[in-house]
Amino acid sequence: MRFIAFISAFCWVAAFGQVKNSSNLVQYVKPIIGTEKMGHTFPGATVPFGAVQLSPETDTIPYEMNGKYNKDVYKYCAGYQYDDPTIVGFSHTHFSGTGHSDLGDFLIMPTTGKLQLNPGTENNPGSGYRSAFSHANEVAEANYYKVKLDDHNILAELTTTTRTGFHQYTFPKSDEAHIIFDLMAGIYNYDDKNVWTFVRVENDTLVTGFRQTYGWARTRTVYFAMSFSKPFTQYGMKDYSKGQVYRGFWRKFDQTKNFPDLAGRQMRMYFDFKTEDQEKVKIKFALSPVSTRNALENMRAEIPHWDFDRVKREGQEEWNKELSKITVKAGGREELINFYTAMYHAAIMPTVYMDVNGEYKGLDQNVHKADGFTNYTSLSLWDTFRAFHPYLNIVNPSRNADIVSSMLAHYDQSALKMLPIWSHYANDNWCMSGYHSVSVIADAIIKGNWKGDAQRALEACVTTARHRSYEGIGDYIDKGYIPADKNGTSVSSTLEYAYDDWCIAQLAKKLNRQDIYEEFIKRSGNWKNVYDASIGFMRPKMSDGTFKKEFDVLKTDGQGFIEGNTWNFSLYVPHDPEQMISLMGGKKKFVPHLDSLFTMHLPDEFFAETEDITREGIIGNYVHGNEPSHHVAYLYNWTDQPWKTQERVRMILKKQYHNGPAGLGGNDDCGQMSAWYIFSSLGFYPVAPASDRYWLGSPSVKSAVVSLENGKTFTVEAMDQSDKNVYVKKVLLNGKALDRRFITNEEIMGGGKLTFFMSPKAK
């Protein structure tokens, strides 16, 4: 027996070595990309779509104090800013790449020396529990983060499973070693955000509780279970609540020290240890949307041991598996890093919102059991319907199908009977415009990915789109556009509704619902109602049918759009570029118009209004950092100069994505920016999800093999690829010349090979 075991172990090590060598794609993941300036990504540890995303906070500044907005908070959407000199602690939930934020639950910070319960300031880290750190002592990998906390002489390491964070802190010898547990801290915090906190010290290694907040999500509760590898010697709490309210007979207890039953609005806790030099104190920290009981069950199911390296390794193996769905050959390491980091960032959100036993909290705040699917939350649909969900349909179809099921469960639970706009921990935060769930649902069903009750799904789409009291839909139905005098984003919403309606029509057609098809295909033409032929742009229209007089085509604020001026948004007719171009004067007129978008100079006064992006995130007046333009470079495909799509796409890939911390020119937006990168690198892009077409651009990879869930592979090859050879001379699909500018979903999912012949000259 022992001999056999020895042999097995030997083989396993050998096999592991081999696997590691042949598919160590994790080496190309740099979570640090996007952590400087506007990317709003985080460098911490997570497994794909993990519920726990354990990452350092470099500051926890309030969103507002006493009603006044603090504009610096915007930097901290993901909690970490690369330029900051200190780390405040490590919290368990983060959004990736958002432009507004929340979360940052359960901040933990290991310290030594005098106990300090306030975080202190950046300029004087010694004034609180925070610590200076340097990037030289920092490592950020997929599912692994390490940093030296200089002020405390502690090495911090983080890894995770889906629902459990694993901290490993290597202490110096100290009689005053502490774990600070800050239950006040949070991302985008403000005075009133912490609604309630409840903590139980179950024994000298186990703590449970919950945190209830009123933030971007309105009624949100996260439950936790925290287990220490070593008993604490003592612990305590300080309550920072401003208004002291009646505490009744709780006054008979000293709740500040070694008291196991705590609750309040603003609490910070500490746990004390004595440590030997280089002693590791480990913490497993599990979350649940439902209960502390479930959190504990999650922890016990996911990490029934204390082997940090094993959790790290298993998580990185999971990442390798995820990343190896596309095997890429590229010109250099920098491109591989861009590519696999994009794949990494496109596998962080949405997050699993369900316990190992299948339970989750619904919008009605009741506990539900997911029936045959994994429930997800954090769906930033205005961003992600464009390329991210179509990307999942190819590389992660089961997961995308579960996301569709999650959206329909959300609909079933919705008091408003609406599909999610921005699904956010048993809430909708209603962020941004449109009802783009319908695009994701239609796309998944039309592409044959989601296998549930499609008629029910259509019903949910239709009910949502007919919700007259929601953001101008009533007027939109009655007049064919949203009047500018009634709504501040009347034009962009009209355009987005028109596209969404087209998605519903496509779904209805597939399901032979002619009545619904006709209703919505008609609505999908409403974009024409806000086109002002006299200026050649989309323009706000008043209730009386006249266009709004004061109008600036470069300005964003107050012009009827959200995140984009009319130069960008006028091109937002993804479902009918042909007619759009025709209305704008035909192909000949359209090409120079589109050219000037990329070449004109946007004056600083107007740039200041474009949200979420750096100056580098803009090319001319083309704003890559904001989503409404993401299909724009592909529009040359509807003209006689498709080579300009090829040229622009390669330029954007080159200009907008870099290896450094400031490598993203705008918010990654929950994987949408990254999904754009992946598609475009492969040479095609889903201009209008819910159609089965991917429009060709110019691949930047040398080759790529997409391993599909159905067992087939789809290969992209770019012959004579180089930085100069950005133009596509010829395309073969499975060896035959392709006489069109798109490929279909069936062609991809059926497996096969797409060969691009690259050239330095425009065709």
Next chain:
Amino acid sequence: MRFIAFISAFCWVAAFGQVKNSSNLVQYVKPIIGTEKMGHTFPGATVPFGAVQLSPETDTIPYEMNGKYNKDVYKYCAGYQYDDPTIVGFSHTHFSGTGHSDLGDFLIMPTTGKLQLNPGTENNPGSGYRSAFSHANEVAEANYYKVKLDDHNILAELTTTTRTGFHQYTFPKSDEAHIIFDLMAGIYNYDDKNVWTFVRVENDTLVTGFRQTYGWARTRTVYFAMSFSKPFTQYGMKDYSKGQVYRGFWRKFDQTKNFPDLAGRQMRMYFDFKTEDQEKVKIKFALSPVSTRNALENMRAEIPHWDFDRVKREGQEEWNKELSKITVKAGGREELINFYTAMYHAAIMPTVYMDVNGEYKGLDQNVHKADGFTNYTSLSLWDTFRAFHPYLNIVNPSRNADIVSSMLAHYDQSALKMLPIWSHYANDNWCMSGYHSVSVIADAIIKGNWKGDAQRALEACVTTARHRSYEGIGDYIDKGYIPADKNGTSVSSTLEYAYDDWCIAQLAKKLNRQDIYEEFIKRSGNWKNVYDASIGFMRPKMSDGTFKKEFDVLKTDGQGFIEGNTWNFSLYVPHDPEQMISLMGGKKKFVPHLDSLFTMHLPDEFFAETEDITREGIIGNYVHGNEPSHHVAYLYNWTDQPWKTQERVRMILKKQYHNGPAGLGGNDDCGQMSAWYIFSSLGFYPVAPASDRYWLGSPSVKSAVVSLENGKTFTVEAMDQSDKNVYVKKVLLNGKALDRRFITNEEIMGGGKLTFFMSPKAK
């Protein structure tokens, strides 16, 4: 079939009529007793031990505003004060007879005319939604309350099932009929008490949600489902939160009108109707400790129809069943009213805290399923261990056994590993002193009532009693008393612990745990350590073993006691009166000492310090309105003058209990005052629960038949009973002369007859 059904119905009606005539005991219940001054009872509708106790609020004044205590709030412990001229509304939860308070959840008020969302003031009811009313138009019965709301010309009627309140409002013809739903209102409210409120308007007749508060219970959430008999035409909400915090994209909605998804800290809602003259609008309002889903399930299970009269009738039948456990003959209707209203008040608390599906919320805030018992909450044990639980052991043993199971579940869930002090909706509010759960548990097990794992129960008692950090227990264990320099109620707690320890010892003896018996029988003698022989009273003792110098035997505040001065508390050795009397100088000295307690005059300055009672609640210096003296009148049984017990008991029965609204001289204290009345009326009293003895007094009934759950009956007869014949000449038990001053539990539960021969002369 139809014929048979007709016959059955006929028989049923006949049978019902007969039952009604022979046992319409509900006629003797006057819920209005105790609603004036200090009784703190409520007049509204409830079934026995109902989770919903639906009752009018005559004001909703805040406990504190901006940190300042509002002493008038004390009047409103149960929400209703008889002298008030207006009714603010009807809420669904109330404590009965407490001296501190909470609850008052979900206030509903029907109005007509202009919509008003604030309650207005007592002096100017027209300034808000409240209404003037008069007692002439008010009916308060068991499970039925009716009142005319003068300002709105609405007849309001209330009835309930265990978990569902049923409102019936008869409106005048009106185009402006409203149901106000005040989610800010509550009993003992203050600025910060409402932690969170969540409401969903599911459709035009169904509303669900929850209310989370931070009151006497710290982390408390109550879920509801509200169903209207008639669709509302429109509805709306006003948010009264002071600090306006970030609401994100919720701003895109008008949440004030017909918006179905609401949440916030301070909300009031309204629902509008058009009514015909005399049209009834009915509301079913169910509660759950767990979820809105469970609340709805409770409602549908308990009231699957809209027949108000049926719910009222079934609830009153339930009361008749409850009351008919003791059939009494008395001198007159007034005594019957006192007796059956006492039985009524002794069947209101604790309340069922469990859904129809068996789920309830535990102290860990997790959802638990009660395994083989009904879970109860609102256990005011410092009050009720004395006579109320012993009373339940006789007339309601199954229920008391379930209460014991509830206490042990509480213990299992407790982070502090303690049995409940004051179990309060998945919380302990820690009110008052001692650990009197152990008395209730020991009493139930020793009397053979609770059939669970007794060793586990003993373990819970012992663990609780050894909790060194709880209220001086550590010092109490080490020194044999609680030092006065460390604790403000050092003497009363020492005395109460000593009695509780004796209970544990008795339980240990029964379970053959000699080790535990010895530990706790020793502890039970600790009362001697605070007895100062030099003054003949219990007295605060310092850490150094000397008695506290400054000491006033009449004063209550700051003397080492809670709710009682040393005159009263020095007699609190219920488990060993014999030795107590001996220490106090022997029987001869003790009798005049005890006499003077009843005959002395307590100066006003000291009366002001006795909480919870009216001047009438005091007899001399004997404070019947506070529990520590409840056994005192029975102490003459340990002297040569037991006739003084008989005389005093009859005097207290006569003086302290009346038929009017002001009929209770002090807080009813969750049935304890009432249980004292019942026992004493029957002629015996459990001086020391956990012993099997009931000490004889003087019955005030002519006869009483106690129908036991085991099918037997125990009869009390008082021969020659009259108001003057208060002395007991002779007692027969089952026809044989009783040569002792007590009867045993076995003698009662075995069935039989206790015959008192009454006389106008002291024996």
